[in-house]
Amino acid sequence: MQQLSGPIKYQEWNLDAAKMAVQEFRGRTGGVMLALHRIQQLFGYVDPSAMAMLGKVFNLSRAEIHGVTSFYHDYKTSKPGKYTVKVCQAEACQAMGSVKLTEDIKSFLGVDFHETTASGDFTLEPVYCLGNCACSPNIMIDQETYGRVSIDGFKALTESLSTATSEESA
């Protein structure tokens, strides 16, 4: 099995740091999208307290900012789990059993899409093609793609990640 990497490290939410990070996008076409992306890269999510700040920076209403974040599911407005698990829902993976795999993963983790496990370890998201169709069904955990995934393989993977995380924090 390949070497498992640790979770992506995000900064703790800080409104002042977020405000500084988005200044370079002020006045640029599509600046608000770039700003949301930068915030999510830094903190893992866009805290609701950023909406008013972004509205001021980009001269938009809070409702307009909220509209952008809720339209694009890639923007999270609550703190994600230590790992983000994405399960491919596109055609090739569906043909190789991703619908059943998805149901089994949801049931194993006890969450639906866009939710985080009670342990705070895993956030579950759908994804539409990871470019690895020949090895369907595919999942992605943080930046790593895993092909030909079975529910048993998934359980073993998440167990290793949970162990790695608890050893790291010990």
Ligand code: FES
């Ligand atoms: S359809 Fe799943 S990786 Fe392409």
